Amino acid sequence: MIAPETLISISHVSKRFGGVVAVNDLSFDIRAGELHSIVGENGAGKSTLMKILSGVLTEYEGQIRLRGREVLFSGTRDAEEAGVSIIHQELNLVEELTVAANIFLGREKRTGLGFIDDRAMEKESAQLFEQLQCQIAPTQLISELRIGDQQLVEIAKALSLHANILIMDEPTSALTESEVERLFKVIERLQSSGVTIVYISHKMDEVFHLSDRITVLRDGKLVKSLERDATTPREVTHLMVGRDIEEVERRTGGTTGDIVLEVKNLFLPWTGHAREWRLQDINFSLKRGEVLGIAGLMGAGRTELLECLFGASPTQPQGQIWLDGALQFFDTPATAMQQGVALVTEDRKRLGLFDHMSVRDNITICSLEQITNLGLVSKSREQAITAESIDALGVKCDGTEVGISSLSGGNQQKCVIARWLRTHPELLLLDDPTRGVDVGAKSEIYKLINGLCQDGMAIILTSSELPELIKLSDRVLVLCEGLLTGRLEGDAITEKAIMEAATQRNS
């Protein structure tokens, strides 16, 4: 057997951001033509490494060799010229432009007179989609496409750049089952035409379905590179986490009290969209001391549902929201907050944190009225309650006055949760609270959720990780394209049941 040719050789690559080491002395090889999966927990350094490989990050220590020659990309343009393309988890497309315009963005074809030649670009785009055996019209606007189709546009773009190394960063996180299957077929076709694929994921079934080899990262370091055939999902998971995962006991039938929340016939309009409703005829209720999980794929309406309950939707929902037996009308988050509702948002950086403010500012911002004397904020009391919150939630930080941005993701999230607990809510909405949070902080947040509902708080939880949702929820509601397609309780809550309900309309 001929030894497979090494295509990319990564040796002793390190990258630090300020004091944080994101990637620490990594060395491994990627062989020509293989599908190489890179797996690891959040914060393991996967994304940073991929940014280095694709020329997004240009300053790092160590060396990268491409076909035996050392390279130092000056930017993504440079990397693309060398045949390396990346498809980010969050797609980089201009929604207002057409498919063809996006594929050729920055290297538009021109006519003899120097004007943009749309027809030539559309023709070539059509050929690319033919090659991928997908039906997407090059003249469509990106905003009209589903996420799965948008991803294919990115793949077509990479093909048009003659990429022979394609990096895919968690490409299936937003896809329905049928879209995932189509993507896998496209990947097979790409591989058979000689494209090397670096595939980032933490879904074991995908990784084992597709990979030739698997590299496990943890805390920025290489744990091991393995042949797919020589390992098991169990072993890989174990390597990823580095220890046996501390199992949080699934809560069983805690004492639940009176009904806190009742949602009746909730509709959320979606103006200018073919689907007309973001949410359609949602009915459910929630008791004191209960954790209700909301499951669904990206775009199913999880976040939108929580926004409705917090008066934060861009358009007013129709239908009724009853809180403690009283009909509510939440026009702004301020009203919802006064009625005892709290929302920890999914996008912490954009919608949760006040970046250039201190830990103290971030924790007390919602409850300043409680600590004023004659209209002036009492600084000593503010510091005292901040210290109290930091203590209660185990936030690791260097005092109350340090900037929130100096904290790790998990500690930032604890601060945001602390902010809302200070308002003493009756109903706590947690939108994917462990997103971008390290394993240790995750299990602390799990314990916190369990503790809060034991104290009688009603909690609605969403999560992008099904095991987490299953572990924490008393009941699970499943959304699919704005419809409530599943209600699961007790032992009926399984990954299989959730996925079936979540993809009901598509497959």
Place this chain on the structure above:
Amino acid sequence: MTASLTAFLRQHRNELGLLAAILAVIAITATIDDSYREKPGYNAKEILRQTSMLGIFALGAAIVIISGGIDLSSGAVIAMSSTVCGSILFALSETDANGIPMTETGGIGILTVAILGTLFVGFLIGSFHAWLVTAVNLPPFVATLASLVGLRSLARVLIPEVTREVSGIETTKLYVYHEQLAFLGETWWVALAVFATLALALWVLMSRTVIGRHIYAMGGNEAAAQLSGIRTDRLKWLAYCIGAVTASIAGILYTGYVGTSDPTTLGMGYELNAIAAAVVGGCSLTGGIGTILGTALGALFLRAVIDAVAKTIKSGADDYEGMIVGVLVVLAVALNALRTDSGLARQFFNGKLGSVSIGILTLLSGTITFVMVETNKISTAWIVVASVLALLSLRKYLEVAAMRKKSAL
């Protein structure tokens, strides 16, 4: 103790830096110009008066900027307020035998009405801005730009109408001879007292109250503020009202100082001076960052530099004002940016734009030297041109060399 001192220094390094810069400017001017040494009292009063006049509405501009918006209308609001104030005095004063109002006869009562009326108009203008921004959803830049051009024009067409209605004679500006108003406008400590009171009140508002904290939060991250149950619409209403009302106060004082309501010239371009004072004082145009003390010092610094140049140039000093403000704003913001980002290690003169910029900076420094020095204009200018060109070219050469070294590894 030392730890808290370091914390204090770090927290206020912007203000302390400005204070040092102000003292340096004054010291340098004092060595060059005799007037600072011979008449320190007069000069101090004059600088303080001008600083106060600018500072009053610069504070308003700063609050709007910290809240995440921008107010381009202060100059026009000053002109409009002067028009309103003058018109009320004009309309309420007794008339002489020819039916011409004698504004000099108006007492405190009429003046109070005029001032309250003007402040109310300021409140209306600010509320209108807030409505355009929050309800109509206009970008603050557009909403206040409309006022910048619209209000002054409205004031200009109002004056002939008012004068014709009241006295039968149409004029394009109002002469206001009101004793108490003139006192308010001309006395240096009145402006200073108004400025100091405002600064103190706004400092308490911004750094000690819930509203102030919420304004900082909104300026830093509006979406997060809204999702934290903060009623951002009300805060914007307050911010734009403070912006407009402070400009109205300045408009009243300017009317007393110049003795006329002349919307054609009064307050022309002042909005940019106010924004400049805020920015030099450490406010970030992206919102959420800035202090009242910093803005006040920013106003003092601007006036001190303008005065210093006026003292050294002597004739036609007003023409230099815009140039000074422009240079100071770029320098202040650049210094702030360099402190945080990769600093002086970054590539300033990369590529073709870099080469063109070397030409621009050379030309600019040569031209500025040419207009500023009094003797040997041309030869001095050439020396400056040659040395700036040499220095910047050397810098570019070093940058290119560093880049090569990095890519060669």
